[in-house]
């Protein structure tokens with residue numbers, strides 16, 4: 077624990093020295109204590125009469141004073157979630173590549189549950205595979221697809237939008253953070269965590285901007301979750317080309333930013349809906365690894381295999397090796413062979 081910042085910090089609004097307000101595991105929060113700080117006065121003005129009453133009764137209820145969050149995260153703590161090493165080695169399975177491809181086609185591309193995939197294989201193709209085997213194969217495939225997703229991600233557009241959507245793992249809420257490149261429509265970051273605080277937001281944004289050009293001006297668009305600006309504070313530290321942030325809030329266009337950038341927010345909302353359709357058959361996940369595996373495979377499908385209406389039925393990322401392959405199961409096998 078340190079009780080003083082490395083060098084004294086000042087409020088950008090009133091130049092008062094910030095005091096150490098809260099010390100948490102991953103963050104130290106400094107606050108401006110000046111009652112007449114323009115930041116505080118402006119935030120007070122934004123409150124409606126009911127909120128002002130509330131503020132008088134419970135002064136800590138609203139965040140009015142300027143805050144500065146100093147994160148102390150190690151490089152390990154901002155690592156992307158990745159599928160755990162699988163129990164199954166795909167080069168040593170009893171089934172043929174074609175069966176593996178069919179499993180990924182039904183289970184991932186067509187968003188069938190593992191049970192339904194097993195049923196289709198048995199009743200349509202007379203192939204006997206248990207739903208547990210399907211889950212094991214999917215996890216093993218995800219281990220190959222995760223590095224493939226990162227390696228073939230490509231560059232990103234100047235404007236990218238992100239959001240977190242919730243899923244259930246063992247009946248507990250978890251959050252999937254997605255970032256999407258606005259023109260290419262590719263998913264440029266996916267990260268799962270059991271909370272939606274700044275730490276997972278930092279992981280997702282750090283991966284989102286990983287493949288940006290060194291001199292590229294990037295703007296990230298998100299909703300009002302304070303984890304994004306807090307996380308960008310951390311990522312912009314010492315960075316010459318600062319990442320900009322625009323927040324789009326509410327359902328109506330209440331402010332100028334929200335009007336201008338709403339379309340970008342809608343891109344990520346559509347992605348979230350598509351993702352939900354794909355994870356719904358899993359009816360909540362039985363393990364964190366199961367969630368990471370299916371999400372990883374979903375991203376492979378979304379970026380490299382799924383024709384996108386707004387892209388004239390092309391995939392967000394073009395892999396020339398897949399061009400001449402006709403069936404979706406063979407495309408999956410090709411991706412796995414390229415990822416190996």
Ligand SMILES: [Zn+2]
Pocket residue numbers: 087088089090091092108109110113114115142
């Ligand atoms: Zn101040």
